[in-house]
Amino acid sequence: xxxxxxxxxxPPESKGKKKTRKILHPNLPDIYxxxxxxxxxxxxxxxxxxxxxxxxxxxxxxxxxxxxYCISPTINTDQTASWTKLKYGDTCYDQYDDSIIEKIIxxxxxxxxxxxxxxxxxxxxxxxxxxxxxxxxKKGQAAIHLCSRWRHYVRPHSxxxxxxxxxxxxxxxxxxxVRCCATHLMFSGQIKNSKEWxxxxxxxxxxxxxxxxFDKMIMEVQKTPYSWLYLNIEEGLAFKNFTQxxxxxxxxTDEE
Numbered sequence: 001x002x003x004x005x006x007x008x009x010x011p012p013e014s015k016g017k018k019k020t021r022k023i024l025h026p027n028l029p030d031i032y033x034x035x036x037x038x039x040x041x042x043x044x045x046x047x048x049x050x051x052x053x054x055x056x057x058x059x060x061x062x063x064x065x066x067x068x069y070c071i072s073p074t075i076n077t078d079q080t081a082s083w084t085k086l087k088y089g090d091t092c093y094d095q096y097d098d099s100i101i102e103k104i105i106x107x108x109x110x111x112x113x114x115x116x117x118x119x120x121x122x123x124x125x126x127x128x129x130x131x132x133x134x135x136x137x138k139k140g141q142a143a144i145h146l147c148s149r150w151r152h153y154v155r156p157h158s159x160x161x162x163x164x165x166x167x168x169x170x171x172x173x174x175x176x177x178v179r180c181c182a183t184h185l186m187f188s189g190q191i192k193n194s195k196e197w198x199x200x201x202x203x204x205x206x207x208x209x210x211x212x213x214f215d216k217m218i219m220e221v222q223k224t225p226y227s228w229l230y231l232n233i234e235e236g237l238a239f240k241n242f243t244q245x246x247x248x249x250x251x252x253t254d255e256e
Contacts, residue, residue: 003183021159022064027242029162029184029232031061034151036181039167040200047167048080048187048208055118056083064161065122069104071096071143072126084124096128097157099140105146108153120160121153126167141248147182163179171200179203187229189221192250204231208238208247 021032029035040046052158054060055068068084069091075081076094082109085092091101104123112117146153147164152161168174187200197218205214208231221229221240229246232241238247 025059025242027239027245028060029163031064031163032159034145034154034162035165035183036147036150036178037166037184037186038178038182039186039188040169040171040174041167041190042050042169045188046228047188047189048078048126048228050208050228051126051165051167052083055122055124061161061163065120065163066118067107067121068092068124069093069100069122070124070126070254071100071128072124073128074126081126088127096132096140096143096160101142101146105153112153112155115155118152118160119155119158119227120162122161122163122165124149124165124167140175144177147175147178148180170196171203183232183234185231185233187221187231189218189227189229207231207233207236213247220244220246 018190024030024032039050041047055065056062068088070081070084070088071093072078072081073094075085075092104121108119114222123146128140128143147166150162150164154162166174166178166182171179185204191197199230201211201214205211208214208217217229217238217240221227224240228241230242232238236247237245239245
């Protein structure tokens with residue numbers, strides 16, 4: 001008699017040719033599994049610089065997406081984003097509209113149905129939370145719902161990279177669906193508001209050794225200007241930027 005154990009599903013053979021995967025640094029989020037990352041920090045905290053590093057640096061995700069979309073109110077005026085505008089100008093937008101998301105989804109579905117060799121994509125949503133409802137309204141729902149199902153829009157079992165990069169000034173400005181679905185989060189050490197950190201700790205302190213330990217991680221990140229507290233929720237890891245592991249504790253620091 002077969003056991004009653006719950007066993008993992010054996011994936012079918014993927015349609016289409018598998019590409020050679022770039023070997024990523026182990027501290028980086030694994031975009032081959034799909035990543036929904038939130039960047040949280042106030043004005044002048046370096047969110048734009050961090051985003052540009054993530055998508056433009058050879059040591060990170062440069063040229064790993066066949067499609068890159070950016071929706072940002074400042075895409076045409078922010079010097080930090082000038083490289084994104086220069087390289088991906090045809091898919092950069094300074095105004096949000098649900099139709100943009102609908103077109104992205106339709107394009108991804110078309111590529112999957114046509115068995116295109118590469119269905120990878122990246123979507124950057126930059127400081128748009130003020131345009132979205134935080135609980136139940138219709139405004140921005142296309143983008144919010146995409147954050148709960150983005151992995152479904154690459155070819156199944158292909159390991160094509162996918163990344164949603166969601167930038168916001170305050171953590172609880174994120175819709176609760178986005179907060180629940182985030183696989184990785186980065187919090188700016190420039191956050192000075194203790195109430196903001198208390199809000200963050202409500203959701204994450206228990207995952208990282210409790211309030212006292214979380215406070216130690218915050219203090220460590222705040223020692224260096226423009227540093228980030230990076231939480232890998234899927235693996236239960238925390239880092240200062242992408243280099244210094246803060247949880248679980250380790251004596252080893254990777255050099256960039």
